[in-house]
Amino acid sequence: MLLRAINRSIFRRLLFGYLLTVLLGLGVVGIVISFLAKGYIYDSTQNELLRKAKKVNLAIQDGNAADASMESLLLFFDQTFDARIWIFDRNGSIIATSTKDEVFIGKSVAVSIARKVAAGESAVSELAVEGLSQPMLSVAVPWGKDDRIYGGIVLHSPVNGIQETVSQIRETILWGTLIGVLLTTAMVSYLSWSISRPLQAIDRAASEIGMGNYAKRIEIDSTDEIGDLAQTINSMAGKLEQTERERSKAEQIRTDFLANVSHELRTPLTAMQGFLEALQDGLIDEERRQPYYDIMMQETLHMNRLLDDITMLDKLKNGEIRLAPHPVDVRSFLQSVELKFGTIASSKRLELHVDCPDGLPPIHADYDRLEQIISNVVGNAIKFTERGSVRIGARREGAFVVFVVADTGIGIAPADREFIWDRFFKADRGRAKNQKGTGLGLAIVKELVELHGGTIGVESEPDRGATFTIRFPAVRSEGVSA
Known part of the structure; x- marks a missing residue:
């Protein structure tokens, strides 16, 4: 509603602003043109009348009295010039005219006109002489030859004709103004629509974004300021959407973290509480207590490992873990891994194969963290x-040395692969529920590998095992770790 009111206000301001501009502009131009046109027409008529009056003087300057010959000439010039002609003497009395029916001979022109003509000057005025039915635009020139002045010659035309011409000009300007107002109204209406329509779209989108629909976008193709505003709002909505996703993800991680920690701690605590209550109540004989003590010790160690893993993962996330990298010989390292896990694999009747070709360059790694990474992956594989086997190999790929740990175990479901790096996630929980673990091992492994500047990936199918590929940067300098 507010934006609609703004749009209406914009429309009114645009409409009144343009109309006022057009009206004032055309009005001022019309007035100026009408005055200029009127002045031009008057000046042109006056100059033409003066020129014609001088021609009349040339025709009658040889005679100083009104006779039939003069009246014939005056009638001829009246019809030729379409102008009324009067001849008056030095006293201003009219002695001859081209239209006797309008002015009677013996009438007089204005004294000021007679004096001015007698002095040899031309005069221009609007005469109102007795006998004339309407005002006339008149010019008066001396009548005579050389220095002899017999009187004056007056030529005049009706003022009404000039005024009608000016009125027609003003009427034309008025119609032009009205047409301009109509065109301006149409143009302002279109302009207002072109502005209000995208503003309404922006209003609707902003309302939805304000209500939490951050996926809403404004579809405006214009490249003007309104288009820039729409793009800015779309960009803001995109950032809000991303922020909301990150917030939701962080909230989900926090919720899962608390739930998983609670679950991981509650299970051993419940078992320990039950055993302690049984021991406290004397329900277990002295000779049978040792196994219960062993179980409580194992559960205590499990909780300690959980807390240690959580602490380490938080330090990795916060960048508090510092590496002490140096060249590590790959062959010697894999031999120690084989020695460490050989007995464990044999106890499960699994084959452990280690393949390390000659000539591999050393890798640039923190030995303790490298052992933690490989031990975690190999331990999970076993x-x-x-049944089957676990294979550990190494090869060179460009500037990296690649460790490959492959097993023939239960594998990882496709839907679980992208989540195995998350905290507390345990792939295929149903079939692996008899296996204890904190669910933090691979999350720590991934952080440690990336801290070394390497990468880790997995390929797996259910019941066909899993293959982990870990890349570490190789070093060019010679050096082997102890």
């Missing part, structure tokens, strides 16, 4: 493999 844990989730019931």
Whole structure:
């Protein structure tokens, strides 16, 4: 509603502003043109009358008295010039005219005109002489030859004709103004529509964005300021949408984290509480207590590992873990891994194969963190493999040395692959529920690998095992770790 009121206000301001501008502009131009046209017409008529009056004087300057010959000439010039002609003497009395029916001979012109003509000057005025039915635009020139002045010659034409011409000009200007107002109204209406329509779209989109629909976008193709505003709002909505997704994701991670921590701690605490209550109540004989003590110790160690993993992962996220990298010989390192996990694999009747070709360059890594990474991946491979084998290999790919850990275990479902790096996520929980773990191992592994400047990936299918590929930067300098 507010924007609609603004649009109406914009429309009114545009309409009245343009109309006022057009009216004032055309009005001023019309007035100026009408005055200039009137002056031009008067001046042109006066100059033409003066020229014609001088021609009449040339025709009658040889005689100083009114006779039949003069009246014939005056009648001829009246019809030729379409102008009334009077001849008056030095006293201003009219002695001859071209139209006796309008002015009677013996009448007089204005004294000022007679004196001016007698002095040899021309005079221009609007005469109102007795006998004339309407005012006339008149010119008076001396009548005579050389220095002899017999009187004056007056030529005049009706003022009404000039005024009608000026009126027609003003009427034309008025019609032009009206047409201009109509065109301006149409133009302002279109302009207002072209402005208000995208503003209304922006208003609707802004309302939806304000209500939480951050996916809403404004579809405006214009490249003017309104288009820039729409693009800015779209950009803002995109950032809000991204922020909302990140907030929701962070909230979900926090919720899952609390739920998982609570679950991971509640299980051993519940078991320990039950055993302690049984021991406290004397329900367990002295010779049978040792296994219960062992279980409580294992659960305590499990909680300690959980807290240690959480603390380490938080330090990795906050950048508080510092590496001490140096060249590590790949062959020697894999031999130590084989020695460490050989017995564990044999106890599960699994084959452990280690393949390391000659000539591999050393890698630039923190030895303890590298051992933690590989041990976690190899330990998971043995844990989730019931029969078959686990293979550990290394090869060179450009500037990297690639570790490959492949097993023939239960594998990872396609829907779970992208989540195995998340905290507390345990792939295929149904089939691996007998396997204990914090669900933080791979999350820590990924952070440590990326801290080394490497990458880690996995390829797997259910019941066909999993293959983890870990890349570490190789070093060119010679050096081997102890």
